[in-house]
Amino acid sequence: MAWNFPMVVLAATLVGAGSSVFHPESSRVARMASAGQHGLAQSIFQVGGNIGSSIGPLLAALLIVPHGQRSVIWVSAAALIGMLILYGVSRWYAANLTSTRGRQSLHKVDNGLNRGQVFGALSILLLLIFSKFFYLASLNSYFTFFLIDRFHVDVQQAQYSLFVFLAGVATGTLVGGPIGDRIGRKRVIWGSILGTAPFSLALPYVNLEWTLILVFCAGAMIASAFPAIIVYAQELMPGKTGTVSGLFFGLAFGMGGIGAAGLGRLADATSIAFVYHLCAWLPVLGLVAFFLPDMRQRPAA
Template identity: 60%
Template sequence: MTTTSTAAMLDAGSTASPLQQPQQQQKAKPAFGVLASISGAHMVNDMMQSLILAMYPILKGEFSLSFMQIGLITLTYQLTASLLQPLVGLFTDKKPLPYSLPFGMMSTLIGLVLLAFAPSFGMVLLAAAFVGVGSSIFHPESSRIARLASGGQHGLAQSVFQVGGNAGTAIGPLLAALVIVPFGQRSVAWFALAALVGIFVLTKVSRWYATHHLANAKRKAPAAVAAPYPRNVVIWAIAVLLVLIFSKYFYIAGLSSFYTFYVIEKFGLSVQSAQMHLFYFLFASAVGTVLGGPIGDRIGRKPVIWFSILGVAPFALMLPHANLFWTTALTILIGLVLSSAFSAILVYAQELMPGKVGMVSGMFFGFAFGMGGLGAAVLGVLADRTSIDFVYHAIAYLPLLGVAAILLPKKARKQAH
């Protein structure tokens, strides 16, 4: 996994130096071996998360759960991740812990095994919490490594990293349809083998990070790069980005957490068929993620952010009125367009606050997870009191908040890239 270009890129010294020497980083080439490995580990991590999502129909029947309780499962693993990720990122900005990555995956593995043998709803929530803790450790450090291995192509690197996660999220329902639905809750334990592979891969990535980055940390760090805008402008821009994250992830929470129930209730599909339709949506999301980062590198982050969120609004508004064919088509389009936003948003935020990649990554991943969990819980209560169909009508207006992208600063200084 070691490359000459990667070594040159990381020769600069301190923990923050790759972020503080953009001109050097731009001359280097991306370390694609490292990016592929961290993306593969992201796929395993998020596949295990999505197994929880894909198991909702099974868990609902097994434990006679309400939609509110279904939402609480999502809230539990999203909330544990959202609260811890900014703290993990802030700490590792000051004291990187490369070998924390395998331990994060170990927590996710424990959650998966607990989920397989959970005898009660309370144990399901505990399993979800372990999965959330694993994600809180994994995402900030992995995002940092993706940036360090980017060779200056930050949008591309984040997209490669993100597409692994989205691919894993998409595979979860497919595996649930093929394995968990026919063989039951305990068959989830077989996926612990994938977690073991993830631990092995992350151990090698951690070794690369320690060898080519932390080994040079004793050298004197250069002066930090100044923020591209005054402090008040940066705070305003971060606030706008968080509004966009809210609209994106609150909407996705409603779409993904209750999609299987929606198509079962509205179109009379079987559980397996509903899982396949969820897979189509999530696979389209993975494809969209690949496009968002590189396009942002070429044309700028703001146009991508603007198009990916506000551009979904017409499809979202049509979705509750569509038949099965157009429901499938519209959700594919929604996944394809909406998912291109996050890589662009994350890199844009990192450019606003150079030298704080761990904190920024943790804050945005954490906020995204938190909004997803809160959305699932709130919309679960709403579904219990009204109907799933009403929920889909209500959330259709959320992408209109994408208009807030017009409030972002027009152009970042060159040095922020």
């Protein structure tokens, strides 16, 4: 219902503020409910948002494109349902926060690392967050424009194609956490981000059909890192689940926003094709994950 651009910005800011308040504490809830499978719990928690994001382009294609922007008001019913569900979750959280289960899931455990090692590992994770979310921003924000520019598809087809990418992101998020529980989070982080490079580097050069295949694979690969990164960071700073989650979710959203703005400016100055050729190299930064300390053998909270 916003009637001018400042009101649109204000509304978007409120949506972002709500998301920012929600994520740190909800990560604590997910960890508390995990029964020791922290990666699986984090994946399930994050994939809810990914599924919602992947459905967004479908709603745009099926609802907003044919019926206009005002039709998006019906989607706000989902937010109301979410509020009702979270009321029940908050009651469970309050009841369990001081229980034996709650204390065991959130208490401090010595990970055997000194302050310098923790700081170094956090610095590497922040660089990986930059790589991951700048690349995701190039696809989230500009993939439809890339398809229209390169293959001359219409807006509706471009939105369907964006759904393919976001479905890959949801798939990767769901599998990344439980795989990290089994083989170690460092391996997942390293393999996920660096493993995206073959798909991202090939993406600007193939036809439309292969573009959709590669973008699904790239989305699945690079998204599988984030649940592992969050849980790895929580284990780096045990007992500070909310702080760590807030830091990394905040940086993730912030990097995505900065990336979208910066890449849009770059696309205006050069071309959308140049942006995709440049961003294709970002996953190569996954090489730095080799220097993360391996905590597979260390006790976890």
